[in-house]
Amino acid sequence: MRSQSIPDTDSILELSRFWDTHDLTDFEDQLEVVHKRVFARRKEATVAIALTPKEAAALKRLAQSEGVKEATLVHTWVREKLRASSFKKLPLQPSPQKTRRG
Numbered sequence: 001m002r003s004q005s006i007p008d009t010d011s012i013l014e015l016s017r018f019w020d021t022h023d024l025t026d027f028e029d030q031l032e033v034v035h036k037r038v039f040a041r042r043k044e045a046t047v048a049i050a051l052t053p054k055e056a057a058a059l060k061r062l063a064q065s066e067g068v069k070e071a072t073l074v075h076t077w078v079r080e081k082l083r084a085s086s087f088k089k090l091p092l093q094p095s096p097q098k099t100r101r102g
Contacts (some may be wrong), residue, residue, distance in 0.1 A: 004022075005027075005030065006018075006027050006030050049074075059073070059074070074088075
């Protein structure tokens with residue numbers, strides 16, 4: 001007689017109830033190896049900035065008052081500034097250099 005099967009459901013509640021009363025090792029014959037990468041890490045650049053102890057403390061207080069980490073707050077500020085700046089309106093290619101006539 002075959003043992004019980006793993007439920008075929010997306011219900012977190014149903015699955016949690018099932019696994020609360022069962023052991024994964026009892027279902028090894030029903031498991032399959034998955035080699036697919038599920039989460040891909042985005043490539044991001046990191047920028048380090050030097051702050052005085054007073055600046056760092058002020059940043060920490062501000063972040064705590066907003067309920068976020070310091071890095072999240074700074075990231076938000078940078079994104080806001082970049083969106084508002086005229087930098088994105090500049091041409092992508094450098095303009096031709098003017099020549100001086102003597």
